[in-house]
Amino acid sequence: MSERVLYVENATMQFGGVVAVDNLNLEVYEGEIVALIGPNGAGKTTAFNVITGVYAPTNGRVEFCGRTIVRNHPQGKMRKTYAGMNPELYTGEYKLEPLSGESDEALESRRALERQRDVDAFTGRVLSPTPDQVTALGMARTFQNIRLWKSQSVFTNVLIGTHLRRTSNLFSATFRLNQKEERAQREKVEHLLDIVGLSDVKDELATSLPYGRQRRLEIARALATEPKLLLLDEPAAGMNPQETDELTEFIGRVRKEFHMTILLIEHHMDLVMDISERIYVLDFGKLIAQGTPAEIQNDQRVIDAYLGVSEDA
Numbered sequence: 001m002s003e004r005v006l007y008v009e010n011a012t013m014q015f016g017g018v019v020a021v022d023n024l025n026l027e028v029y030e031g032e033i034v035a036l037i038g039p040n041g042a043g044k045t046t047a048f049n050v051i052t053g054v055y056a057p058t059n060g061r062v063e064f065c066g067r068t069i070v071r072n073h074p075q076g077k078m079r080k081t082y083a084g085m086n087p088e089l090y091t092g093e094y095k096l097e098p099l100s101g102e103s104d105e106a107l108e109s110r111r112a113l114e115r116q117r118d119v120d121a122f123t124g125r126v127l128s129p130t131p132d133q134v135t136a137l138g139m140a141r142t143f144q145n146i147r148l149w150k151s152q153s154v155f156t157n158v159l160i161g162t163h164l165r166r167t168s169n170l171f172s173a174t175f176r177l178n179q180k181e182e183r184a185q186r187e188k189v190e191h192l193l194d195i196v197g198l199s200d201v202k203d204e205l206a207t208s209l210p211y212g213r214q215r216r217l218e219i220a221r222a223l224a225t226e227p228k229l230l231l232l233d234e235p236a237a238g239m240n241p242q243e244t245d246e247l248t249e250f251i252g253r254v255r256k257e258f259h260m261t262i263l264l265i266e267h268h269m270d271l272v273m274d275i276s277e278r279i280y281v282l283d284f285g286k287l288i289a290q291g292t293p294a295e296i297q298n299d300q301r302v303i304d305a306y307l308g309v310s311e312d313a
């Protein structure tokens with residue numbers, strides 16, 4: 001069985017009264033393309049933000065390549081409901097069997113003690129890496145709205161990606177380089193641009209590229225950080241059907257050429273159904289289904305909540 005690259009366990013993210021992500025469990029295995037879909041506002045981007053360290057989750061844990069990188073904040077707002085790794089301790093699901101002759105009060109205090117132990121197990125061990133640290137660990141991400149270095153060339157945009165991998169500090173990424181390393185990185189960028197089909201425009205300004213190629217450049221820059229996991233947030237947003245088809249082919253090629261594992265958010269169902277091995281469906285923050293494209297397409301709950309409406313809704 002291939003390695004589990006990403007494991008999101010009981011992740012909850014609450015903003016005031018809005019539970020944007022509600023007890024999400026999600027796994028991605030090495031070499032897979034997995035999609036996270038759902039209606040607008042379902043919590044998909046928030047889930048990405050929890051995974052990549054933008055938000056410290058109200059509860060839950062993110063494991064990356066076998067290592068816990070994000071963990072809940074026991075002092076978070078939902079402490080009473082969710083603190084610790086065992087949310088069932090705080091819900092009606094938790095049944096603690098009475099010991100023989102144990103009074104109700106004794107049972108209740110034992111239950112309280114177990115909860116406290118669960119919380120204590122985390123106090124002082126709260127993890128919450130910065131997005132830069134997450135990049136250095138081997139996760140790279142693209143965003144719904146393209147975020148390129150506008151006044152830099154295509155080449156430089158990708159070069160900055162290679163630097164982020166090494167230093168996780170933008171200042172030193174830009175200025176602190178020895179010449180040998182610089183040369184090796186430049187060769188790497190040339191090679192990468194070749195594979196993604198952007199060599200012919202490497203000296204042009206990033207923003208002078210047509211939209212579809214800017215998207216490719218963003219993915220190339222993410223790849224330059226040498227990720228183990230690539231997270232793509234709506235890579236086909238704003239694309240016409242032909243551009244979407246080209247991007248679908250491109251993402252498949254990226255997986256093959258770089259042996260990449262990919263988690264993507266997308267509203268274009270043709271793309272999702274074409275390239276994903278597995279799909280998770282969110283609605284109002286909750287996971288309502290998971291399965292293969294065929295299973296998801298035939299899931300009545302998903303059809304009612306999402307697939308029944310237009311693709312670009």
Ligand SMILES: Nc1ncnc2c1ncn2[C@@H]1O[C@H](COP(=O)(O)OP(=O)(O)OP(=O)(O)O)[C@@H](O)[C@H]1O
Pocket residue numbers: 015018019020038039040041042043044045046047
């Ligand atoms: N920083 C924030 N502060 C408060 N509420 C937020 C914040 N970020 C997201 N939300 C809310 O959380 C919910 C989920 O939003 P999110 O952007 O994650 O959904 P989404 O599934 O990515 O939607 P879309 O498909 O439109 O991008 C929404 O109700 C949104 O308004």
